Amino acid sequence: MRFELTTDQQDFAASLESLLAAADPVAVARAWAEGDHAPGLRLWQRLADQGVSALLVPEDADGMGATPVELVVAFEALGRHAVPGPWVEAAAYLATELSGEARAAVAAGTVVTVAVPPHTPYALDADVAQTVYLAGSDGVRTATAGEPRASVDRTRRLFPLTPGPVHDTADRAQEAFDLAVLATSAQLLGAGERVLADAVTYVKQRRQFGREIGSYQAIKHQLADVRIALDFARPLVFGAALDPTPRSVSAAKVACADAAYLASRTGLQVHGAIGYTQEFDLSIWITRIRALVTAWGTPAFHRARILETLRTS
Known part of the structure; x- marks a missing residue:
C-alpha cells in the first residue's frame, strides 16, 4: 500500500510551509524561551487563520472536521519549524474533548492548554493560555496554574494545576488522548527530518584533514541510519492517521x-562541540525532541499498550 497525500492535502502542506518559512520560527522560539510571547502569539493566530486550530472541529453540529491525516500534515510542519506553544493540547486534545462554545473558541484560535495526568501531569504554557483545563476520570475541569517547572526544552514551560469546577465535555477522552499522541508523533517526525537536513548540510560544508567530513564512510552510515529510521516511522504515522486505534498511535509514537x-x-555528534551551545539553532530541535519523546506517554507506556492490545486481540 502506498500512502500519498491528496492534492488538497499537498496544497495545505505547501501553504503551511510557505507561512512558516517566512515567519522566522527560530526567532519566535528563542523569544518564547525568553518569555517574550508576542511573536509566538502572532504566529499562533496566523496558523489559526490557516485552519490549524480547527482541523478536528466540524463546521456545524452535524458535520465532520478534517481527517487526522490533515492533523499529521500540520503537526509535522510545526515540528519541522519548532513552532512553540500548546498546539497539541489545543488543536488535538481539547478540539476533540471539549464541546459547545469552548470547542468553538479553540477552533477560532483561542490559546488554551490542558494537563492529562498521569501521562501529561503538567499544563504546557499555562501562563499564555486564556483558559487552562485539567482532564481526569470525572471529566474536564477548568484549573488554576501554579509555579512553573523547568523543562529540558526552554520553549516549554510546565505548570502544575489546581482543579476548578467540572466543564462540559464531549466525553471523548480516549479519542482525544490518541489524537494528541498522534500529533506529538508527527511533531517528532518533523523535528527529526529538520535535524537530519541540517546535519547533511553541515557535513557537506565542514572540512577536516582537507576534505568534507560528509565524505567519510562512518558519517555517511550514521546519517543513512537516521534516514532509514525516519522512513520507517512515516508510514506508521500516516497509517495511524487513517485508523487511529490505541495500537496504531502507540506504534507511531x-x-x-x-x-x-x-x-x-x-x-549532535556530526556537529561536534558547537551542537551543545544554546546559540546554535540545532539546540532548539535537540531539546524539543528530548522533551517530546516522553510527552503524552513515555516509550515504555506505549510499548506496554501495544503489547496489551496484541495479547487481547
Missing part, C-alpha cells in the same frame, strides 16, 4: 520517538 532521538544524537 514509539517509532517516531526512536527515529527523532537517533536523529538528534547523530546531528
Whole structure:
C-alpha cells in the first residue's frame, strides 16, 4: 500500500510551509524561551487563520472536521519549524474533548492548554493560555496554574494545576488522548527530518584533514541510519492517521520517538562541540525532541499498550 497525500492535502502542506518559512520560527522560539510571547502569539493566530486550530472541529453540529491525516500534515510542519506553544493540547486534545462554545473558541484560535495526568501531569504554557483545563476520570475541569517547572526544552514551560469546577465535555477522552499522541508523533517526525537536513548540510560544508567530513564512510552510515529510521516511522504515522486505534498511535509514537532521538544524537555528534551551545539553532530541535519523546506517554507506556492490545486481540 502506498500512502500519498491528496492534492488538497499537498496544497495545505505547501501553504503551511510557505507561512512558516517566512515567519522566522527560530526567532519566535528563542523569544518564547525568553518569555517574550508576542511573536509566538502572532504566529499562533496566523496558523489559526490557516485552519490549524480547527482541523478536528466540524463546521456545524452535524458535520465532520478534517481527517487526522490533515492533523499529521500540520503537526509535522510545526515540528519541522519548532513552532512553540500548546498546539497539541489545543488543536488535538481539547478540539476533540471539549464541546459547545469552548470547542468553538479553540477552533477560532483561542490559546488554551490542558494537563492529562498521569501521562501529561503538567499544563504546557499555562501562563499564555486564556483558559487552562485539567482532564481526569470525572471529566474536564477548568484549573488554576501554579509555579512553573523547568523543562529540558526552554520553549516549554510546565505548570502544575489546581482543579476548578467540572466543564462540559464531549466525553471523548480516549479519542482525544490518541489524537494528541498522534500529533506529538508527527511533531517528532518533523523535528527529526529538520535535524537530519541540517546535519547533511553541515557535513557537506565542514572540512577536516582537507576534505568534507560528509565524505567519510562512518558519517555517511550514521546519517543513512537516521534516514532509514525516519522512513520507517512515516508510514506508521500516516497509517495511524487513517485508523487511529490505541495500537496504531502507540506504534507511531514509539517509532517516531526512536527515529527523532537517533536523529538528534547523530546531528549532535556530526556537529561536534558547537551542537551543545544554546546559540546554535540545532539546540532548539535537540531539546524539543528530548522533551517530546516522553510527552503524552513515555516509550515504555506505549510499548506496554501495544503489547496489551496484541495479547487481547
